[in-house]
Amino acid sequence: MSRLITSLLAALLWGVAAMPALAFAGAAQAASPVVAPASDAEVARWLRFRIERQKLATGGLVAIVRPTGRSLVAHGPIDRRRARRLDGDSVFEIASLSKVFTALLLADRVVRGEARLEDPLAGYVPPGVTVPAFDGAAITLVDLATHTSGLPLRPGNIEGAPDRPNKYAGYSFAQLYAALPTHKLGQAPGTQFRYSNLGVALLGQGLALKAREPFPDLLRRRVTGPLGLVDTQFGEPPEAAARRAQGHDLDLKPIGPSDDGVLAPAGGLRSTPNDLLRLLELFLTGVGPGELRAAARLMMEVDRPGDDANTRMALGWRRTTIHGETYYWSHGSGDGARAFMGFNPARRVGVVAIADAASGAGLDDIARRVLDPQQDVDLNVTPRRRELAVPAAALERVLGTYEYAADDRIQISRRETGLIVTAGASQLLIVPQSPTRFFSKYGGDILFEFPGSGPAPSSTLVLHQDGERFVYRRVP
Incomplete structure (x- = not known):
């Protein structure tokens, strides 16, 4: 799994407690x-x-x-x-x-x-x-x-x-x-x-x-x-x-x-x-x-x-x-x-x-x-995204497996309360902000976009995080 996905899925389901890697990114070890x-x-x-x-x-x-x-x-x-x-x-x-x-x-x-x-x-x-x-x-x-x-x-x-x-x-x-x-x-x-x-x-x-x-x-x-x-x-x-x-x-x-x-x-x-x-x-x-x-x-x-x-x-x-x-x-x-x-x-x-x-x-x-007196405390106020009710077809079209690289795949499946993003051993719950855009209920600057419309399965997953954009392609 890519370093990107490892850091993205720091907040997980199933009682998993993984440290948010981004909190320490680039931390200096010098005096x-x-x-x-x-x-x-x-x-x-x-x-x-x-x-x-x-x-x-x-x-x-x-x-x-x-x-x-x-x-x-x-x-x-x-x-x-x-x-x-x-x-x-x-x-x-x-x-x-x-x-x-x-x-x-x-x-x-x-x-x-x-x-x-x-x-x-x-x-x-x-x-x-x-x-x-x-x-x-x-x-x-x-x-x-x-x-x-x-x-x-x-x-x-x-x-x-x-x-x-x-x-x-x-x-x-x-x-x-x-x-x-x-x-x-x-x-x-x-x-x-x-x-x-x-x-x-x-x-x-x-x-x-x-x-x-x-x-x-x-x-x-x-x-x-x-x-x-x-x-x-x-x-x-x-x-x-x-x-x-x-x-x-x-x-x-x-x-x-x-x-x-x-x-x-x-x-x-x-x-x-x-x-x-x-x-x-x-x-x-x-x-x-x-x-x-x-x-x-x-x-x-x-x-x-x-x-x-x-x-x-x-x-x-x-x-x-x-x-x-x-x-x-x-x-x-x-x-x-x-x-x-x-x-x-x-x-x-x-x-x-x-x-x-x-x-x-x-x-x-x-x-x-x-x-650790040098640890940052998050004081950002992010407006709570509103979950939108969408037709079942909008959920069905995004289900499947998407690949960014040979060792970096994301699977989207439908469960009881929403869609589950699975990457390796990690899982994240996402819900719709629109028929084509989904966000993480655990917070963070993470959006999953599935371009296109209509009932046909989405061929692409676009992952947005911290101003960056990563395109995943659907695979069988």
Whole structure:
């Protein structure tokens, strides 16, 4: 896939959380001017602007831990009927932040001598299940935890369309292991970054299978329980219902809670800002219970390819080095929220930032500004494009596959809520602005144009981004 498409599809469906490559394009690694760290007052101003002017959420918060202590900036209520505002005990679906917890569980088992990072996945699946390999090279546990296994984004037998809310609900163990042998690896494990919800789900369920204990119980016994993270769990206990942050979809309409089925190790946790800050303190201070101190150190020592030139994969964390700063981070997109957490060891600063709506960006740039004083914060107000209802024929004529180069193809397919653009492992939802022009619901300066009119299939796709124009030709 071309570099262009890789950067375009930074905001993805299916809970994928890929770093927007354009945010760091051309970044200098030389000595940089001294910039003051972000203050709470600045964070509050940016957060208010993001919600009231840019309208990318109805509420959000940024929680920060510094050597001087904790602080929290919030804007917007959970529920106007209750007049309860977001705070450190608000419960959110944290989507792919769950992957850090799964990786920490792996590291804990490694330091206890119960597993090895190099253990083949084949030893962590039910008897008789075939695990794909590449020219004899086996997928290992560390490959799964660093998104270098070569496995695809999601299982091939998911029944729900990519744009359907709660699309993973009901996905079973039988489906997970039935689909595994059908996947073909296009790369040797450990050599290239390829984001995979499937891989982390297999990791978590494999650890649970080996321990002969359900994954939620194992995670609670080894990780969340010892750390005192009482609000970090799967599902929603009745006593926490009043603190649940209402999620919203891309149009800021309320949306119900989700269930990730057996893919829960990759994205099913709920948590609070206070719990997530406590997790970050384990990595910032090295102080924690039992083997979790050594497990946290082990996670930071792993080094694998990342998804851009400035980023490498640690165990469960991305490690970004830019502007003379190095920080670790993770983020996640769910049906109704966008979450980010990260820490800068040199500055001894950690941050959690959560928006109460699905988004391709959320509050990520504000959180990065806390970790890296030279990170830009997006203060552009882009008028919200209006979706237009078009005849079914206008949608049918654009469906198909288009090619810019031999390694750069885009497929357009029709799903439940709109059209899906697929490029490699990435997917993006687009909707009509006119019968021939479509835009991304995740924002960004991206337009897809299909010249012509009438019922005949469009022969051309013209991709517009940042003032540039790229012409793709239809192929069989």
